[in-house]
Amino acid sequence: MAHKGITRTNGNGNGNGKGKVPHRSRIYSDLSGLYDHVFTRVFSRRIEYVLRNLGIRPGDRGLEVGIGTGLSLDAYPSHCRVTGIDLSAEMLEHAAKKYDPLRHSHIELRQMDGMNLEYEDATFDFVTAFHVVTVVPDPKRLVDEMTRVCKPDGKLVIINHFSSPRPAVRTVVNLMDPVTRVLGWSTRLSLEEVLDDETLSLEQRYKTSPWSLFTVVEARKAQPSTADI
Numbered sequence: 001m002a003h004k005g006i007t008r009t010n011g012n013g014n015g016n017g018k019g020k021v022p023h024r025s026r027i028y029s030d031l032s033g034l035y036d037h038v039f040t041r042v043f044s045r046r047i048e049y050v051l052r053n054l055g056i057r058p059g060d061r062g063l064e065v066g067i068g069t070g071l072s073l074d075a076y077p078s079h080c081r082v083t084g085i086d087l088s089a090e091m092l093e094h095a096a097k098k099y100d101p102l103r104h105s106h107i108e109l110r111q112m113d114g115m116n117l118e119y120e121d122a123t124f125d126f127v128t129a130f131h132v133v134t135v136v137p138d139p140k141r142l143v144d145e146m147t148r149v150c151k152p153d154g155k156l157v158i159i160n161h162f163s164s165p166r167p168a169v170r171t172v173v174n175l176m177d178p179v180t181r182v183l184g185w186s187t188r189l190s191l192e193e194v195l196d197d198e199t200l201s202l203e204q205r206y207k208t209s210p211w212s213l214f215t216v217v218e219a220r221k222a223q224p225s226t227a228d229i
């Protein structure tokens with residue numbers, strides 16, 4: 001059922017997995033009702049920590065790619081404007097249920113494909129993606145799209161599992177890959193495969209706990225060189 005809080009676009013995402021874009025994460029649509037029960041505790045605190053420490057400035061415009069059921073809604077300060085997009089109509093329906101016009105009027109929800117963002121280049125001051133990058137069929141393309149719509153000197157913020165630089169850890173974690181693929185994500189992606197170091201400079205890469213499978217990545221989009229101006 002459509003919810004009036006969600007703007008639908010004529011983009012490729014139709015939420016039913018039958019659109020032009022392969023929705024490898026169909027499981028999130030099918031199990032959207034269970035998502036919050038399983039992941040709220042695991043994901044919310046980390047998302048909140050990261051957003052609160054991002055230094056979002058008054059008037060900043062942000063984009064969250066793959067906002068899902070809206071676990072981040074309460075964490076964006078009201079002095080910025082944020083658009084949260086997701087391919088899955090079902091996930092967005094759950095986000096819309098959490099959406100409180102009094103507390104979240106600075107946020108809008110739209111159904112859209114993160115790999116084909118319907119925004120001009122250099123639109124946003126910051127672009128975030130939490131637990132999404134390894135869920136899409138082409139992670140590099142997703143990060144390239146995030147980079148494209150980010151303003152020069154703006155920030156990309158990604159929380160995701162990336163394969164460990166330590167071979168022993170990588171081997172053990174890769175054993176889980178067949179299991180995590182059932183959940184729609186892969187354990188095998190390395191950060192280096194998705195970050196284009198000509199357009200992005202890595203500012204921080206950290207974990208919020210030593211045991212966490214997830215890495216927080218903050219990267220800044222390069223300013224155009226004077227030769228390009």
Ligand SMILES: C[S@@+](CC[C@H](N)C(=O)[O-])C[C@H]1O[C@@H](n2cnc3c(N)ncnc32)[C@H](O)[C@@H]1O
Nearest residue numbers: 025028066067068086087088091113114130131
């Ligand atoms: C693991 S969930 C993460 C949701 C939310 N960011 C969170 O941390 O709770 C992955 C989300 O990515 C969305 N997704 C998958 N492919 C996408 C795409 N091509 N464009 C936008 N969202 C996508 C799924 O529908 C799902 O909501």
